[in-house]
Amino acid sequence: MQFIDLKTQYSALRESIAARMQRVLDHGQYIMGPEVAELEQQLAAYTGAKHCITVSSGTEALLIALMALDIREGDEVITTPFTFAATAEMIVLAGAKPVFVDIEPDTCNIDARLIEAAITPRTKALMPVSLYGQVADMAEINAIAARHGLAVIEDAAQSFGATYQGRRSCNLSTFGATSFFPSKPLGCYGDGGALFTSDDRLAQAAREIRVHGQSKRYTHTRLGVGGRMDTLQCAVVLAKLERFEWEIERRLRLGARYGELLAASGVQLLAVRPDRDCVWAQYTVLLPDGTRDRVQELLKAEGVPTAVHYPIPLHHQPAYAHLCCPDCCPNSQALARRVMSLPMSADLSEADQERVARALTQALAQVQAATPA
Numbered sequence: 001m002q003f004i005d006l007k008t009q010y011s012a013l014r015e016s017i018a019a020r021m022q023r024v025l026d027h028g029q030y031i032m033g034p035e036v037a038e039l040e041q042q043l044a045a046y047t048g049a050k051h052c053i054t055v056s057s058g059t060e061a062l063l064i065a066l067m068a069l070d071i072r073e074g075d076e077v078i079t080t081p082f083t084f085a086a087t088a089e090m091i092v093l094a095g096a097k098p099v100f101v102d103i104e105p106d107t108c109n110i111d112a113r114l115i116e117a118a119i120t121p122r123t124k125a126l127m128p129v130s131l132y133g134q135v136a137d138m139a140e141i142n143a144i145a146a147r148h149g150l151a152v153i154e155d156a157a158q159s160f161g162a163t164y165q166g167r168r169s170c171n172l173s174t175f176g177a178t179s180f181f182p183s184k185p186l187g188c189y190g191d192g193g194a195l196f197t198s199d200d201r202l203a204q205a206a207r208e209i210r211v212h213g214q215s216k217r218y219t220h221t222r223l224g225v226g227g228r229m230d231t232l233q234c235a236v237v238l239a240k241l242e243r244f245e246w247e248i249e250r251r252l253r254l255g256a257r258y259g260e261l262l263a264a265s266g267v268q269l270l271a272v273r274p275d276r277d278c279v280w281a282q283y284t285v286l287l288p289d290g291t292r293d294r295v296q297e298l299l300k301a302e303g304v305p306t307a308v309h310y311p312i313p314l315h316h317q318p319a320y321a322h323l324c325c326p327d328c329c330p331n332s333q334a335l336a337r338r339v340m341s342l343p344m345s346a347d348l349s350e351a352d353q354e355r356v357a358r359a360l361t362q363a364l365a366q367v368q369a370a371t372p373a
């Protein structure tokens with residue numbers, strides 16, 4: 001059993017992927033070829049955002065959004081420490097300071113009720129992360145941003161395809177930034193990403209920053225980066241979109257089914273709020289504290305791969321520890337010890353899913369029986 005099954009997806013799309021890649025090789029426009037605009041059009045239509053700007057990765061999407069918003073040295077951006085490093089890393093790389101706000105213990109997303117207390121005169125933006133594929137409390141976050149004149153960047157690297165109050169992730173705030181890293185809900189065969197916005201001026205800025213700040217060829221109006229997505233990778237994502245609707249339905253169904261299968265297992269399930277769904281980029285559960293290492297070992301022995309997203313919150317990482325006191329985000333600290341992700345992809349079979357649930361239930365019972373109360 002694979003943690004993420006990309007092989008079955010490839011066999012289903014093999015001919016389409018080959019044909020689309022062959023077309024790129026034939027026309028030879030490897031950079032900014034017609035597939036780039038075609039993909040941007042389709043993704044904008046899918047999310048409902050006015051503009052989509054493909055970029056070289058999810059990480060670059062975050063950086064370009066910050067640069068387009070003119071966030072720089074002396075500025076602060078409020079985010080969560082319970083995320084992949086890229087979120088805070090790009091804030092630092094833009095010259096600004098990430099300000100960490102703790103998470104809700106039942107969703108692992110930023111706790112919107114704690115944001116306002118972290119706002120200072122230097123705050124320029126809020127950067128919530130739609131972790132595991134569930135959008136954070138965006139209505140509350142947008143309302144706080146409006147009250148204080150701040151921009152909102154959704155780190156939607158894990159949530160492409162998710163819905164929130166009837167709208168798609170990536171079309172919920174000033175900017176939405178997603179990733180097409182192969183294991184994300186919509187992946188390519190290398191690095192790729194996209195930015196979404198409905199603001200014409202910001203879209204234009206992001207397009208220029210993507211190509212070294214050029215407003216036209218060899219006119220460098222602003223500071224930029226080399227941030228384009230390859231035409232070949234855009235061709236791969238175009239092929240993957242052919243079954244994406246089916247894949248999202250399947251992820252939602254498998255997520256609900258994991259919930260049923262694990263209801264009596266002793267693990268705590270993450271909450272999914274009623275006004276949104278979760279596309280389960282990772283199907284993550286909470287184990288009783290102190291059991292994870294042993295449970296992972298037992299599952300591995302049963303042929304069930306697991307992973308931890310993420311074992312150390314960013315405010316405890318050497319590169320970011322100076323930004324915040326060690327006890328400032330107690331939920332993040334506690335949950336980093338308890339989260340564990342199970343195999344998940346649209347092509348996970350029901351039989352394999354049952355095997356995972358059975359193995360996890362047994363492993364946890366065994367570990368708890370061996371632990372003196």
Ligand SMILES: *Cc1c(COP(=O)(O)O)cnc(C)c1O
Nearest residue numbers: 057058059084086157179180181
């Ligand atoms: C994957 C991920 C990123 C970075 O995306 P890349 O395409 O790998 O650069 C950023 N933020 C989060 C939350 C992610 O999961």
